[in-house]
Amino acid sequence: MRRTTLPLAVCGLSLSLLATACSSGFDKSEGPAQDSSGKQQLKMLIATSGNAETSAVKAAAAAWAKATGNSVTVDIAQNIDQQLGQSFAGSNPPDVFYTSADQFSTYAKGGSLYAYGGKLKDRDAYSPALTRAFTYDDTLYCAPKDQSTLGLAVNTALWKKAGLTDADHPKTWDDLEAVAKKLTKDGVTGLSVNADYNQLGAFFKQSGSWLTSPDQKKMTAGDKANVAALTYVKKLLTEGVLKFPKDLDSGWGGEAFGKGKAAMTIEGNWLAGAMRKDFPDTAYKVVPLPAGPGGKGTMAFTNCWGIAAKSKHQAAAVDLVSELTSDGNQLKFAKTVGVMPSKKTLLETYKQQNPDSAAWADGTAAAQLPVNAPGMRQVMAQFNTSLAQLASSDPAKLLADLQKNGESVLGGSGR
CATH class of the missing domain: 3.40.190.10 (Periplasmic binding protein-like II)
Known part of the structure; x- marks a missing residue:
């Protein structure tokens, strides 16, 4: 199966790191001082399926950076679970990163994620099953990136x-x-x-x-x-x-x-x-x-755009995610990467543009997310x-x- 969300191992870490990285120990009530400068340097970590996805994400991030005056460095993970776990245990995690549904609750429980779901202006446009996948303790933490x-x-x-x-x-x-x-x-x-x-x-x-x-x-x-x-x-x-x-x-x-x-x-x-x-x-x-x-x-399978609780660029990161999940970018990613939009409001357009994929799109109405x-x-x-x-x-x-x-x-x- 060709998916980035499937590997099943406990964070991919040694047991000594597991207690620290997966539980994190990070105090949810306090966050780092935020950078309020005009030009900020953000780091992004993704687990890519190939050159098409890498190019699409880098192009979207570069367009946002050009429009805002900020910069974004996009790194490709070799083992994203392991790399995220280690970065959460340290003090310098990426600002924005892919978060798989099967790892989300562990990261949220450990206090490693910044809960920005309430700041999404179009949160009601997302498929409800997907937002439930990224809700912990009744709080929507992150925007679903796409779905399959x-x-x-x-x-x-x-x-x-x-x-x-x-x-x-x-x-x-x-x-x-x-x-x-x-x-x-x-x-x-x-x-x-x-x-x-x-x-x-x-x-x-x-x-x-x-x-x-x-x-x-x-x-x-x-x-x-x-x-x-x-x-x-x-x-x-x-x-x-x-x-x-x-x-x-x-x-x-x-x-x-x-x-x-x-x-x-x-x-x-x-x-x-x-x-x-x-x-x-x-x-x-x-x-x-x-x-x-x-x-x-x-x-159904999905990832979200996670933002680190320890990021010093949370406001800029939320703005970047808003651009990455815009209607235009979701449809562009669907065309170049092969995923489906995470927004239910875009599925009919997706089917019109991809008639051979209609059965997959229609399946969202009766889909079950993994445990x-x-x-x-x-x-x-x-x-x-x-x-x-x-x-x-x-x-x-x-x-x-x-x-x-x-x-x-x-x-x-x-x-």
């Missing part, structure tokens, strides 16, 4: 070869199983999906449940609907119509799909860029994910390790273990 959702990509040539038409695009789990069976032949597997809850999680959402309560204070992984969802996925594996990418000699679902080893995959809108670059001859179409017993559901409660990152990493063995495991046992491990962090029973 999951859709079902189908190889149109293999689809037609199997005698299928647009009318056969799966609407239900039974439909998905049926078309996957028809497509599994001649060395091609019907469906390939990453062995990762960030993608398989769509089935939990479609079951009508999720792994935690909406406020993420209780675990609900052991819910019967979740067990039914994971049992369904195991059934597809057992039937041989679903294979994880590693079983197709591929690093992720998009690679198996692009190589023609799988006729369908469940991936996000980052797939479009990968297909253009690596598999330009593979024709495909993206359609909505099928609904489950609980209705429609997909996963991002403080302390849960390692728990979810362990769950992903277990999912890789789903074909030979008891789904109820895997979810019971997740329930237990999650309760050790969140406390209490959610059932």
Whole structure:
């Protein structure tokens, strides 16, 4: 999977740094003296997906700097979680930086972030699910940078070869199983999906449940609907119509799909860029994910523009973020980087400009964000390790273990 928000490790730091960096110890009630000079020098740290994203961010930052008389140095992180953790533990963090949804609450709890959400003039334009992702203790901390959702990509040539038409695009789990069976032949597997809850999680959402309560204070992984969802996925594996990418000699679902080893995959809108670059001859179409017993559901992924609590340039940083998240820049980033705007008010324009991505954009209405409660990152990493063995495991046992491990962090029973 080609996303910058997925690596699951506890801050990427040694345990000695973890207590300092993730908990920070920074006093939320006091901040550094602010620079009020006319020309300020800001530092920005980003985790880029490639040259297109790097160039787009640098160009937007340079345009703001030229207009305001300030300057912005944009650095590219090799391991942004580790670098941010170390900078928070020190005294000189970047002023503005990418903050992943799964790290946000840890940073907010530790006092490492400046809460500027109340200063956003267009905060109501953002998709509510995204602002909830960056809200801690009822305070919106930062502006969502962009978003991605999951859709079902189908190889149109293999689809037609199997005698299928647009009318056969799966609407239900039974439909998905049926078309996957028809497509599994001649060395091609019907469906390939990453062995990762960030993608398989769509089935939990479609079951009508999720792994935690909406406020993420209780675990609900052991819910019967979740067990039914994971049992369904195991059934597809057992039937041989679903294979994880590693079983197709591929690093992720998009690679198996692009190589023609799988006729369908469940991936996000980052797939479009990968297909253009690596598999330009593979024709495909993206359609909505099928609904489950609980209705429609997909996963959503996002980052925000974080501002350091220790920054001496907070007012200028907020102004920079306001420019980076302007309507014009959001649509420009969508075109050059392949992400979707984080503002719900821009999604219709985005669909008009990117009609092939409509299924991803429409998915925002039924999207579930990954678990991002403080302390849960390692728990979810362990769950992903277990999912890789789903074909030979008891789904109820895997979810019971997740329930237990999650309760050790969140406390209490959610059932």
